[in-house]
Amino acid sequence: MLKLKENSRDDTASLMADLGRKARAAARPLAIANAERKHAALIGMAEALIRRQDEILDANAVDMKNGQDAKLSPALMDRLKLTPGRIRDMADGIRAIAELRDPVGEVIAEWDRPNGLHIERVRTPLGVVGVIYESRPNVTADAGALCLKAGNAVILRGGSDSLNSSAAIHACLVEGLKAAKLPKDAIQLVPTSDRAAVGEMLKGLDGNLDVIIPRGGRSLVERVQTEARVPVFAHLEGICHLYIDRSASLDMAIGIAVNAKMRRTGICGAAETLLVDRVVAGTHLTPILEALAKAGCEIRGDADVVKAFPFAKRATETDWTTEYLDAIISVKLVDGIADAIEHVETHSSHHTEAIVAEDAKTVEKFFNEIDSAILLHNASTQFADGGEFGMGAEIGIATGKMHARGPVGVEQLTSFKYRVRGSGQIRP
Amino acid sequence: MLKLKENSRDDTASLMADLGRKARAAARPLAIANAERKHAALIGMAEALIRRQDEILDANAVDMKNGQDAKLSPALMDRLKLTPGRIRDMADGIRAIAELRDPVGEVIAEWDRPNGLHIERVRTPLGVVGVIYESRPNVTADAGALCLKAGNAVILRGGSDSLNSSAAIHACLVEGLKAAKLPKDAIQLVPTSDRAAVGEMLKGLDGNLDVIIPRGGRSLVERVQTEARVPVFAHLEGICHLYIDRSASLDMAIGIAVNAKMRRTGICGAAETLLVDRVVAGTHLTPILEALAKAGCEIRGDADVVKAFPFAKRATETDWTTEYLDAIISVKLVDGIADAIEHVETHSSHHTEAIVAEDAKTVEKFFNEIDSAILLHNASTQFADGGEFGMGAEIGIATGKMHARGPVGVEQLTSFKYRVRGSGQIRP
Structure with a gap:
């Protein structure tokens, strides 16, 4: 020894x-x-x-x-x-x-x-x-x-x-x-x-x-x-956001939300905040939150979310900047893509964010205006991984902008x- | 005002x-x-x-x-x-x-x-x-x-x-x-x-x-x-080397040596040390040094160089690590490509180095084994410049290995x- x-x-x-x-x-x-x-x-x-x-x-x-x-x-x-x-x-x-x-x-x-x-x-x-x-x-x-x-x-x-x-x-x-x-x-x-x-x-x-x-x-x-x-x-934390746009397919939104949050809650690519377009709150919010709750997730919502989904606890200001790494998600209604981008740019750790949407212009806006290492459209945030990117292996994920950003694989070294x-x- | x-x-x-x-x-x-x-x-x-x-x-x-x-x-x-x-x-x-x-x-x-x-x-x-x-x-x-x-x-x-x-x-x-x-x-x-x-x-x-x-x-x-x-x-200094291999064309070696040193002596891509393969010292050394001297360059050589070219002053150990930024060049005989690489790796600031050679294997060895930002074959070190690289404009040349290396143009920003x-x- x-x-x-x-x-x-x-x-x-x-x-x-x-x-x-x-x-x-x-x-x-x-x-x-x-x-x-x-x-x-x-x-x-x-x-x-x-x-x-x-x-x-x-x-x-x-x-x-x-x-x-x-x-x-x-x-x-x-x-x-x-x-x-x-x-x-x-x-x-x-x-x-x-x-x-x-x-x-x-x-x-x-x-x-x-x-x-x-x-x-x-x-x-x-x-x-x-x-x-x-x-x-x-x-x-x-x-x-x-x-x-x-x-x-x-x-x-x-x-x-x-x-x-x-x-x-x-x-x-x-x-x-x-x-x-x-x-x-x-x-x-x-x-x-x-x-x-x-x-x-x-x-x-x-x-x-x-x-x-x-x-x-x-x-x-x-x-x-x-x-x-x-x-x-390195990355300090992964406060990853999932935005459900008014143009989102509901089924897809449910599937991605549950996977992004609950597949593995302890990894940096797990979603921590769900943003839902107020326009589809009536149709999309409850089914998504029900699916999350059924999967064992605790919901912490803003005032509107709590009103619509009484099982939700009330989120405090710190919830928007908390990496739970656990079966907890913060949920907020936003006024469309511009408001979603504003929330992400203010609260994100710039690791990984995803949008569920069918409208191409909305997706482009999300892709162009959010400055995070990884942005996904109609896919789970849990794909934030060097292996999933096809890099073979990764030594970690970087959120800095110098030299390496995102998964750090052999090329980034x-x-x-x-x-x-x-x-x-x-x-x- | x-x-x-x-x-x-x-x-x-x-x-x-x-x-x-x-x-x-x-x-x-x-x-x-x-x-x-x-x-x-x-x-x-x-x-x-x-x-x-x-x-x-x-x-x-x-x-x-x-x-x-x-x-x-x-x-x-x-x-x-x-x-x-x-x-x-x-x-x-x-x-x-x-x-x-x-x-x-x-x-x-x-x-x-x-x-x-x-x-x-x-x-x-x-x-x-x-x-x-x-x-x-x-x-x-x-x-x-x-x-x-x-x-x-x-x-x-x-x-x-x-x-x-x-x-x-x-x-x-x-x-x-x-x-x-x-x-x-x-x-x-x-x-x-x-x-x-x-x-x-x-x-x-x-x-x-x-x-x-x-x-x-x-x-x-x-x-x-x-x-x-x-x-x-950034780069701290450009101690750039020019190596004349046994397989070099003499005319090309003369032209490149004079240009690399004397076109502009005050820029970071100017050659500061000339290494000549001992095998061609008899044929190549004197004509190259005569051309440099005729262009107004002071020659500082090792013992062998001074013996062959009596106009040369004797170089001291510090000459091999001095960026003259002036019409002065240090000159050394080396025992072929391996010795040239060893000298460069020991004394270079890893900015820019050039080889004059016709033998492809020798060139590949030079390209593979020297770790400087810019390596040139049969071309002047003074091409170390973003404009000459086709980058349009540069804000400087970097010798670090993180993110930007060589000319720092718009892409490197x-x-x-x-x-x-x-x-x-x-x-x-």
Whole structure:
């Protein structure tokens, strides 16, 4: 089992600086490694996970025992727990990433200039990615594999609760790297539970960390967004809206509302607020709310909603900016598309919003005037997911507008450079 | 004439916070303004610059008089000076930006999913851009117009030397905005020369500034890169390399070397170091260095270069990391492409590098293994420019890997969002 090092703050700072230097040194050979080598490393990782399953389960048993002693909640214990099935899922996830198209070297755009220069914009790795996550040990495998596929070195900082499990998984990743003759420092796991390690990552490890991706609860993301001196790909919350327009099909509206709210209530793409066009309140409101209530959802409405649907509780002002992540929805009547847009632009976290409507002009207005990462027409907000977008895998969803926005998949973990081919051109 | 406000630090902080709020408020109507309206505003700005030429020249005369009193250098005085010709160039520059394709709403990528969802990735404005520049008043027009074209609000912070000139130009930009019924706060000029204004911008104006672009000398860029709490598009320096491979055509090598170094020595794309493959030192080195010397260039070589070309001075270690921005070049013999790549990766600022070679494999190695924003084959490094790339206009060149890299034109000043069209899909 991994022996947790007891580090003073200075020790942790120098340990983290060392991790940064090693990651930067690994990033260059990794950036020019060909697709076959990265594919082989990923397959090797998946095989090692299966082969060393007992080792991983033993390490996980130690974490589970520690978790029990520390009286972790049942929810946390469930996230922490590994089973042969969950290890197989991790291995399958890595195999799926291995089969994705290699993004590095892909020509994103190309054009000719009148002077005969041919210009290509080509994908390159970003460099060194830092991932800070909480109890789920499977993130070790997912994030490590995704960063490698994009040609990036990665420094993984897992939760202290899952440190033994993560270390056992990490050993399998390193085995895959070594077998493919890629630098073992391409994927490093922070080997201490000292919280100062996170602080060092947020400071950027002397310029050796190019981007940080937090995966976890609101308090983690908030700390990273506030303190990081390097770019962050993240979303703080998903206050997602569903707008039912006067032109909506009622059946479709019911189906989408129930799915957007209730399919899984704890994910960032779950709808939190339902806006209904006042024009169809008489016909659409009650059937939609009845379907939601029947599915087990608590309704919190504005005055008009409560009047029309007496089972609803009265919403307060804070309900419009609350991410419930639970079987609760806030409901408001709005005066058509313009009022709906106004409500969304004022209260949204700019993650994902959906409209149910048949009128094309209304849909275009919704699409043009709302500035959220993902907008959907006649589809559930729960499609806000890299896998559902066809990106193969995602490391999270970003609501910032710089570089990555929406699902962060392998392409979003790349940068680009220009290659210009000439035949002796000089600039006049 | 603009009366410079004497602000205490607190006054400046509240002034800048106000500018930030106004910019954010203007950004939303601007983001949804259609292409025709932005085009009309830009044409209106160009016309106002010509119509109000005398006003601009009068304001400039005040700046020139102040500059004389402050004993500015002749170079600074030349940058500051406006003439009818320079005003015409500004107006023509804005007209050229007006005629660029509007990037907002452009579908960058689209695909279908097996469940029938159609996904589009669509360009959106970034939000609010801050531009911090030095003495050239024409940046007011260029940067204001480019940000507007991309649908962004902009806060311009010009040099205090050119504040009167910039204010007169800014008045013309606002006239164009108003005539097209766009919010006048879409382009704001910081009305104080208090240096604390820059500090406020670097702190991000309470989240109301999305990106900062510094345009000016090394010390300005360095300060912005070190202190900014928001993303920065910039390059600190352009230590650009030219490598002459054993497979190079000698005539082409001579032409490109002289152009890359001597066409304009003061721009960031000028070559600073020449690397020559040792295999062709006997045939290529002397003719290339003679051509450079004849063009007025000082040669600083390593021991082998000095031996072969006695007019060369001996380079010291710092020469390999010096951006001369002058008629000086450092020259080194290298052992083929691998050694050339090693030198570049160690010493480059990752801005622009060029190779002269006929061997395709060598070129591919150079293109794949060097991680600079722009790589050129058989062409001069001086093509590192948004205009030469066909981007129409640029606000600068970025060497960071996040979001924008290489020339920063109108497209690089945008973000994107996803539009997903369905027909009632719910997520299983």
